Amino acid sequence: MTQDCPTVFNISNQAIGFKNQPIFSNLSLMIKQGEKVAIVGTSGSGKSTLLNYLYQCRSVDVAYCPQKSMLVDTLSVYHNIYMGILNQHGFFYNIINLIRPFPVHKTRVEQLTRRLGLTGLLFKSIDKLSGGQQQRCAIGRALYQRLPIFIGDEPFSGLDPKQSVELLKAIKDQHQTVVVALHNKEMALNQFDRIIGIKDGAIAFDTPATEVSSEQLDLIYHRIEHSE
Amino acid sequence: MKYLLLCCLLFVNSINAQTFTFTAIPDEDESRLRSRFDKVALYLTEQLGVDVKYVPVKSYSAAISAFRNNQVQLAWFGGLSGVKARHLVEGSRAIAQGYEDQFFKSYFIAHHSTGLTEQAQLNKDIAKFTFTFGSKGSTSGRLMPEHFIRQTFGKSPNKVFKRVGFSGDHSRTIAQVQSGAWQIGAVNYKVWHNELNAGKIDLSKIKVIWTTPTYLDYQWTIRGDVDQQFSPDFSQRVQKALLDMSDPSLLASFPRQKFVPATNDDYEPIKVVAKAIKLL
Amino acid sequence: MITVDTTARKYRLISLFIASLGILTLLMADIEISATDPMDELLAILAGFISPDLSQIDYLAEALLTTVSFAVVGISIAATLGIFLAPLHHLPLVSHFCAFIRSIHELFWALIFLQMFGLSSITGVLAIAIPYTGIFARVYSDILEQSPLDRRHWINDTSLSVWLYTGIIPCWAAIAQYTRYRFECGLRSAAILGFIGLPTLGYYLETAFSQGQYNQAAGLLLLFFAMIATLKWWLNIRLVLVYLIAAIVYLPWQSQLEFKYLVRFITQDIVPQPLLEPTLNLSHLSQWFGDLVSGQILPGIGASLLLSVSALLCCGVIALLTWPLASRAILGRGYILGHGLLIVMRSTPEIILAFVIMLIIGPSMLPAILALALHNGAIIGYLLAHRADRVQLRVDRPNGLNLWAYELQPQIYPSFISLIFYRFEVILRESAILGMLGVTTLGFYIDSAFEALFFDVALILILVTAALNMLVNSISLRLRRYLALDRIVTA
Structure with missing residues (x-):
């Protein structure tokens, strides 16, 4: 179904990582518009490096959700979500909004927080939220950007499966292309069309979700169980 | 506290003073004090036959403290600082003043x-x-x-x-x-x-x-105990050396034309004023 | 209705509180600006900086070495004592003692030791070592409290090795970094000790400056800036022991002072004079003391507080304005310029800043306020920039001013407030030495008392200053606890 769509990411024979010590010595990968890709791999296998690289390739189109939520602790949920669109407005507009939120954004962000299960927490600061709430806020920051591509680095860690699926649905509704690093085996199999397995700085397998063999997954998830 | 004790020990070692020490704060041009007054020290060494050393100080109060603590035995004081120093150190005397200081x-x-x-x-x-x-x-x-x-x-x-x-x-x-x-x-x-x-x-x-009307100002003041410390007529010899100083390059450090004799009593009016203003 | 419950709001409230207090004191303070015509003098100062000259200064190398040596020995002693006092700092006795010794400005310590040891190296080293011990003990204990390991390990277990392994070693990086920063302050203190006659750079700087020999003053200042700016290249932590031994060998330690004068200072000079009268006259004593309270202590406390609180507000504003200039995250390579600016601002002695400002706006409390604010603001600005550059940033971070407003400023604001609270203590201590502008702070009266050799008065005023400092310190500590700021290391 995605055969005729334009390519979003096209990497061929790239070294990615640190200059002297690349994590991927020779990586080729193509992702087309509309694909929903799950990236699985042990911790330290290079998932974050890969996602980071993908983000850098087209930072203008990508809503990014980093591994640790990395929000601004002292600021409210509202402001952290608004931060997603800082680049879409002028500095003075942003400054005024920092001091006195604009009603238009307030309404929109509030609607978003309801979908995220953060109702009533709009003006609570991040340091007063639970880990799961922070995680959802971080996803909100990405959603609020309304960009065509979503890249998430384990955005659902710490959330229960039901919530995760709901959030992922929201993400998929809003973005044409979704690339997410995941821990959850069920979710990867059921919610994505393509699964890329990463091991030791190389792509171990790259198949449609329906065709992934359990040996392939075990290769990755076995290791995860050991390492965690 | 142990540092204090250490310091006290250091004192004991350091009193081997047969060096005659003086200080001076001129009323103008305080730069290069040491190189200028080292020349005066050299002159006094020749005249007195003892080792004379100059110690630079930064303020009138530091000069008085040094004089009071016998770190210096001779000092070129301003009118007020001289009065204060002599008030604090019994037996100390004004021995010479600048020619200009008689009508400052x-x-x-x-x-x-x-x-x-x-x-x-x-x-x-x-x-x-x-x-x-x-x-x-x-x-x-x-x-x-x-x-x-x-x-x-x-x-x-x-x-x-x-x-x-x-x-x-x-x-x-x-x-x-x-x-x-x-x-x-x-x-x-x-x-x-x-x-x-x-x-x-x-x-x-x-x-x-x-x-302002004229008043007395700078003078040389010497501690009373130098005669015991150095030689019986030491303060007189210091006075003579100062009054005899005629080399313009030495006098320029103060800067004064020459030095003339002075006594404690000359400075009585300054003392009265200082007391009235509660600076003494 | 959505309730607002953000940490930012808490900081906004406390900032508003400090700001209103500052504005109130600014309104009460004497901040008249008078028309002056300073161009000639300013041009002369500028000309001095265009053609700095060090050739006319005798014994320059000696002054340089003495400055460094005082700082090395003083800071080494203070850091060592501080490390040992830090685990005990939770005891009220120890923390009060530390607050007391650091509440007296190093110049006043030096003036006291000057009476006891004369112009000796002991005076210079102790004047630095004592107040810095108080500072180190406090900050090291702050750092140790954040030790990843449970604090009880080293509080209840008195064995040295437990304390070493669970307290010092995990915090070693923070301790070393703080000590290095304090060494810079120690250099500054050592230089300033020259103002009262110790043979450091300040000795010549003060002379050159007060005599209007601006090329020499500029030369010395530039030399000093260079020393501070290159600190990270020549102050290698592994070489500290070598420096220390070299400094101890280099400094002349003998004092010409006799023991009896030390005894006289302690038993007579610092005792209130009415107590030394042959017969104790109570009415005389109470009158002496009453005069002191109404004539010097009360007006001194008033002026000191007005000056310090006003300066604190301005200092905060300056810090907030200047830190982005020295931040690599915001300015990229351009940060080096801001870094240089902050070095100049924080390394120029306040007295010189105050003098130049006074030439421009005339005498009042304002030059003192601005001088304190510029100096301390630059120090906070430098520390904030340092902190901001350690903030972990997302790959999709905003940039430029948005980065500043939304990401960095909110992230480092808790450090800022914490630093401001700590700096108040420092500003109050330093306000003491700006009495020369005719601003009658406690320091003005202390300076007058030393100048007139009224050591008894000086000592009482110093004790009052210390008490005021300790009071302010305990208030700010309570506020910090209340705001949970005590979990932020005040580097």
Whole structure:
């Protein structure tokens, strides 16, 4: 179904990582518009490096959700979500909004927080939220950007499966292309069309979700169980 | 505490003093004090036949402390600091003063914006302005000007003027009045003339508005116990050496034409003034 | 209605509180600006900086070495004692003692030791070592409290090795970094000790400056800036021991002072004079003391507090304005310029800043306020920039001013407030030495008392200053606890 769509990411024979010590010595990968890709791999296998690289390739189109939520602790949920669109407005507009939120954004962000299960927490600061709430806020920051591509680095860690699926649905509704690093085996199999397995700085397998063999997954998830 | 004890031990080792030590703070040009006064030390060494050393100090109070603590046995003091030092060290004596110090004076100087002109009497209009002394412990920059202000107005300077400060130094008084930061200042007359000759003063901006009556200022003061410490007639020999000093390059360090004899009693009027102002 | 419950709001409230207090004191303070005509003098100063000259200064190398040596020995002693006092700092006795010794400005310590040891190296080293011991003990204990390991390990277990392994070693990086920063402050203190006659750089700087020899003053200042700016290249932590031994060998330690003068200072000079009269006259004593309270202590406390609180507000504003200039995250390579600016601002002695400002705006409390604010603001600005550059940033971070407003400023604001609270203590201590502007702070009266050799008065005033400092310190500590700021290390 995605055969005729334009390519979003096209990497061929790239070294990615640190200059002297690349994590991927020779990586080729193509992702087309509309694909929903799950990236699985042990911790330290290079998932974050890969996602980071993908983000850098087209930072203008990508809503990014980093591994640790990395929000601004002292600021409210509202402001952290608004931060997603800082680049879409002028500095003075942003400054005024920092001091006195604009009603238009307030309404929109509030609607978003309801979908995220953060109702009533709009003006609570991040340091007063639970880990799961922070995680959802971080996803909100990405959603609020309304960009065509979503890249998430384990955005659902710490959330229960039901919530995760709901959030992922929201993400998929809003973005044409979704690339997410995941821990959850069920979710990867059921919610994505393509699964890329990463091991030791190389792509171990790259198949449609329906065709992934359990040996392939075990290769990755076995290791995860050991390492965690 | 253990450091204190350590220090105390160090004292014991350090008293091997057969070196005669003096200090001097000249009323102008405090730069290169050590190289200038090392020459004076050399002269005194030749004259006295003992090792003479110069110790630089930064302020009048430091000079007095050093004198009081026998770190220096001879000091070139201002009028006020000399009186204080002799008050604190029993038996110490004024032995010589500068020729010019017999009739020393201060100038009151004003910024042109005040519109004040030179007068023979202290103009009572000065009360409207801000006023700066020099150093807190200076005779010509503080004590005598304050004395004459009190005489004229009958109250202390901070009740007379709009604002009173201490610039810390004669040169700074001139610089600050000239820049208008302070409107009026009191300054040592020799420093004024010196800076005038050096071209540092713009007479269109700043001028002398009053000259104080004359008073006694700088003098050499020697500790009373030097005669026991060195030789029975040591203080007399020091006095003679000072009075005999005729090399202009040595005298230029003070700077004075020559030195003339002085006694403690000469400075009685300064002592009275200092007591009245509660600086003693 | 959505309730607002953000940490930012808490900081906004406390900032508003500090700001209103500052504005109130600014309104009460004497901040008249008078028309001056400073161009000639300013041009002369500028000309000095254009052609700095060090050739006219005798014994320059000696002054340089003495400055460094005082700082090395003083800071080494203070850091060592501080490390040992830090685990005990939770005891009220120890923390009060530390607050007391650091509440007295190093210049006043030096003036006291000057009377006891004369112009000796002991005076210079102790004047630095004592107040810095108080500072180190406090900050090291702050750092140790954040030790990842449980604090009880080293509080209840008195064995040295437990304390070493669970306390010092995990915090070693923070301790070393703080000590290095304090060494810079120690250099500054050592230089300033020259103002009262110790043979450091300040000795010549003060002379040159007060005599209007601006090329020499500029030369010395530039030399000093260079020393501070290159600190990270020549102060290698592994070489500290070498420096220390070299400094101890270099400094002349003998004092010409006799023991009896030390005894006299302690038993007579610092005892209130009415107590030394042959017969104790109570009415005389109470009058002496009453005069002191009404004539110097009360007006001194008033002026000191007005000056310090006003300066604190301005200092905060300056810090907030300047830190982005020295932040690599915001300015990229351009940060080096801001870094240089902050070095100049924080390394120029306040007295010189105050003098130049006074030339421009005339005498009042304002030059003192601005001088304190510029100096301390630059120190906080430098520390904030340092902190901001350690903030972990997302790959999709905003940039430029948005980065500043939304990401960095909110992230480092808690550090800022914490630093401000700590700096108040420092500003109050330093306000003491700006008495020369005719601002009658406690320091003005202390300076006058030393100048007139009224050591008894000086000592009482110093004790009052210390008490005031300790009071302010305990108030700020309570506020920090209340705001949970005590979990932020005040580097």
